[in-house]
Amino acid sequence: MTKISKNYKPTKKEKFMNAKMKEYFRIKLIDWKKDLLKESSQTLANLQKEENTAKPDVTDRASEEIERSFELRTRDRERKLINKIDSALKRIEDGSYGYCDETGEPISIKRLEARPVATLSLEAQEMHEKAEKKLN
Secondary structure (H helix, E strand, O other): OOOOOOOOOOOOOOOOOOHHHHHHHHHHHHHHHHHHHHHHHHHHHHHHHHHOOOOOOHHHHHHHHHHHHHHHHHHHHHHHHHHHHHHHHHHHHHOOOOEOOOOOOEOOHHHHHHOOOOOOOHHHHHHHHHHHHHHO
């Protein structure tokens, strides 16, 4: 495992997906996953607390149900994101992380910083979105 300083930021000048860069993104992904899991367990605790306090007012119950539904949808999106994070961590291990699934070209560092689970270059992503618009 490669040691990196806390101030390290990947740059275009260095070799793409060198050991330092891989370790940087690995740590970034693991930290993101930890945050999501922590939020998820807090949500579960809150939902269990709320279940024990039934609201007599119909409006209050409806409002609570909407909040619960929203919270569960958010957690479901986060569950899917955790799967993407796990997939990205596997790609770091197998050496395919940071390369576009479609073209095989490197995904820009700027894009990986913004979306560490990205599997497509910006150009390939835009092509997908244009194709989707045509279908809809």
